[in-house]
Amino acid sequence: MNSDKKKKERVILVGCQFDGNEERFEQSMTELDGLVRSVNGEVIATLTQSRKKVEPSTYIGAGKVEELAALTEELEADLIVFNDELTTGQVRNVHRETEVTVIDRTQLILDIFATRANSREGKLQVELAQLSYLLPRLAGQGLALSRQGGGIGSKGPGETQLETDRRHIKRRMTDIERQLKTVVEHRKRYRERRKDNHVTQLALVGYTNAGKSTLLNRLTESDILEEDMLFATLDPTTRHLRLPSGLNVILSDTVGFIRDLPTALVAAFRSTLEELAEADLILHVVDSSHREYEQHQQTVQELIQELDVDHLPQLLIYNKEEKRTGAFYPDHRFPSVEMSAYNPDDVDKLAEQIERELIKQMLPYEVDIEPANGKLLSSIKTNTIVTSLEWMEETSLYKASGYVKEDSPLSTILRAIKNEQE
Incomplete structure (x- = not known):
């Protein structure tokens, strides 16, 4: 990630709309813009197209590739980011026509995770996800993977020579999996100890930038990083929380979810997300001021189902009430609270509601x-x-x-x- 003092990379966004859902497509492109900005990129243009299906060789049609090449030259772009996962051939062909680096949404998200991971476990998980993503794409990538200059999309796993040595990558993946197994076993023993001690456990989940870290800080008087940024915090955090009655519980934060979260990342972070399985109550935080809050909520619910924890009790926390302007419709399938994490009275009411939800199981x-x-x-x-x-x-x-x-x-x-x- 470039520092603010360094020149920002000039980025062109490219997206194709296939399903006719224009509003959702626009939101997805806006989200891609936010992802680029979160790694200090400067979006200088956006190129979109409506198609019935993907063009196999370049993802977009030949005419759009020519338009993209002209735009890249005219605006002196450094990077092109596609709002979908590309094949090796598509990356190679677009790169050949534009002569600048081409990455896709998945690689961008992996890049952000690589930038934000601080713990040893987090760094290993991200590196494993990157290698899983890159291994089948090595052939013919050439310049696209040789970005050692430190720009967006170059947060690769350091010294590993991705573009030349498959066997080395496979050995590295085996080594990471061995190291992670040790960490996972330690985490598992820690969870079992908490379970044996019958400690009440709560787990925070939510779409990225829903306000989980802010809520964790307000509830537990901690000092976790808070920023209005996608994936501002990545490493899982566990804190002690004393509820109004005096009950001591454990509150665990989890990595933020996002639409189309790369499969490699879900797999790599599965051990971390397994914290959810031991929770007595899932606290699902939703940014209720976001235009797409219902879609964000659905994305998280789908991932909760994928992790086989949808049977656990949930409390929906509709956060950022102070920013809300449009119509709002809570999901009546779950108990819910509407609040602002910056309002102390709301935080107190949330703690009381958490107790009421726990009582249902006691x-x-x-x-x-x-x-x-x-x-x-x-x-x-x-x-x-x-x-x-x-x-x-x-x-x-x-x-x-x-x-x-x-x-x-x-x-x-x-x-x-x-x-x-x-």
Whole structure:
């Protein structure tokens, strides 16, 4: 990624509309523009075409290729970005006609992920996704893969000589998979330990730039990077959250989703996304001010289904209410809240709603606890949702009531105490 002090790369966007859905196509091109800008590219022109099907040799028709070549020369473009995944031949043929580097939407997204990954795991996952994408495209790519100058589309896996050594790439992929297996096993043990301790777990999901990091910061008083940018944060984050009742939960952030998220990335990040499988509640954050919020929401739901976690309870969080101007229609299939992450009252209401959703999965309890049993009193304050805790003068006992996870050891203890008292 270029620094702001360096000259921005001059980029031409190219897209084809096939399905007749003009509004969705325009939104997709706008999103591509945002992706380019997020890696400091300057979009100098956009070339679009309506076609019934892809032209096999160049993706766009011969006339459009000529138009693109003329536009590239006239505007002195550095890079052409197509809003779809291209074949090796298409990249080669368009590059031959235009004489500038040609990349597709998938390579651009991979480039952004490579720029933003900070953790060792994240970097390995992105490198594996890049190599999986590039390996079948090596033949004939030539200049398109030889961008060692540091521009957009060049955030390749460093010293690996992509364009010359398939065997080296395959060895590198095997090595990465071995390293990731170790990381995945560690993550799995950590998840199992949390499960054994019956910790309540929440998972944040959402379309990129929906406001997940901002929400995580407001709920947990953390300092995760917040920017109005696609894929501003990439590495998964886990924080402790204390709900209004005192219940301690784990809140995990996940990588932002996007329409047509590259298959290689979904596969590479599957281990990270498996955090969702252990969640007691999925918090699905939606930018309700975006014109395409319904499409974004549907994209995330499809990925949730793909990851086989659509059976888990969900709370829809319609964020950025302060920016909303047009008509808004919440999805009534799920419980939902409408809010702004920048409004402290809204954040408090969200925390209360999270408790109400968790209660639906819990068992009610009501027991009398001796004051000498301080350990149990402390435990119910942090590991259950306490709705009432009163000191009863006539019995010299604490009367506690609330909700507890059915499968937790604490539930068994509270049942045993209740049975004794009856």
